[in-house]
Amino acid sequence: MSQLRIGIAGLGGIAQKAYLPILSRAENWALTGAFSPNQQKARVICDSYRIPCFSSLSELTHHCDAVFVHSSTASHFQVVSELLKLGVHVYVDKPLAETLEQSEQLIELAHQQRKMLMVGFNRHFAPLYQQLKQNMAQASSLRMDKHRTNSVGPNDVRFTMLDDYLHVVDTALWLAGQGAKLMSEQLLNNQQKQMLYAEHHFRCGNTIVTTSMHRQAGSQRESIQAVTSGAIFQVDDMRRWQSESAQGIVELPTPGWLTTLEQRGFDGAIRHFVEAVSNQTQPETSGEQAIYAQRIVEQLLQSRSE
Incomplete structure (x- = not known):
């Protein structure tokens, strides 16, 4: 394939903060334009990025081989379906769709259309998390915490679980590398059915996995601790690494040349998708891998309602 032509559908916060700064650099691809229903804002x-603003998804796809979708979760099914039927490869923010049934339908449609469909779980491509995964073979336990300063509501617990807690479940179970079995759970809401705190315990092979999120912890913190045979590893906010063993404590400074978007895996995720489409290889977070954590979260919500 010649130089990949890339478009963007949806120009909200995540597109502006994480994707446009990388895609606009146009290295071994070409950013050929964008579409958003809010045409005034889109223009x-x-x-500002000197790219065309198209008036419809259909018009956008005439100039693209692949499209990055950053629209609302509620619109994912409609937008991704239309793009796949129009014959382009798709990268979409997590979750793949609002419901598991819709996600399964999109995966099947991508298969039928013979198009790549990748879900943007950026933490799979964060360098320190990739480094941690290489040390997980002898892990007895792994704990991942992702807390918020003051983020209770305004949406209900289901929205928060699929929009934010999904990242915690997906990352922890990806690192553990085994099929997960739920052992115990705690999910606290307020009277408005908004999530306050979640903690779940899974068994993944020989590894006990704990996932945790507080929506009003007073700290915007993400951390992972893995206890293995011979060492304890700690990664904080995807940029600080510490390992402790009989030889002592080792701390790795963040390389000065590594940008925040590289640290957090956005750069790696984008490049992985571009390479997958260009080389016609399956992306890591596609198909069943793309909805594995969504299946688990749906089970957590279902077990709570029973």
Whole structure:
């Protein structure tokens, strides 16, 4: 395939903060334009990046081989379906769709259309998390915490579980590398059915996995601790690494040349998708892998309602 032509559907916060700064560099791809239903806002953003602003998804796909979708979760099924039927490869923010049934339908449609469909679980491509995964073979336990300063509501617990807690479950179970079996759970809500705190314990092979999130912890913190045979590893906010063993404590400084978007895996995720489409290889977070954590979260919600 010649130089990959890339478009963007949806120009909200995540597109502006994480994707446009990378995609606009146009290295072994070409950013050929964007579409957003809010045309007035879209034109301002597109003008700032000197790319065309298209008036419809159909018009956008005439100039693209692949599209990055950053629209609302509620719109994912409609937008991704249309793009796949129009014959382009798709990268979409997590979750793949609002319901598990819709996600399964999109995976089947991508298969039928013979198009790549990748879900943007950026933490799979965070360098320190990839380094941690290489040390997980002898892990007895892994704990991942992702807390918020003041983020209770306004949406209900289901939305928060699929929008934010999904990252915790997906990352922890990806690192553990085994089929997960739920052991125990705690999910606290307020009277408005908004999530306050979640903690779940899984068994993945010989590894006990704990996932945790507080929505009003007073700290915007993400950390992972893995206890293995011979060493304890700690990664904080995807940028600080510490390992402790009989030889002492080792701390690795964040390389000065590594940008925040590289640290957090966005750069790696984008490049992985571009390479997968260009080389016609299956992306890591596609198919069943893309909805594995969504299946687990749906089970957690279902077990709570029973």
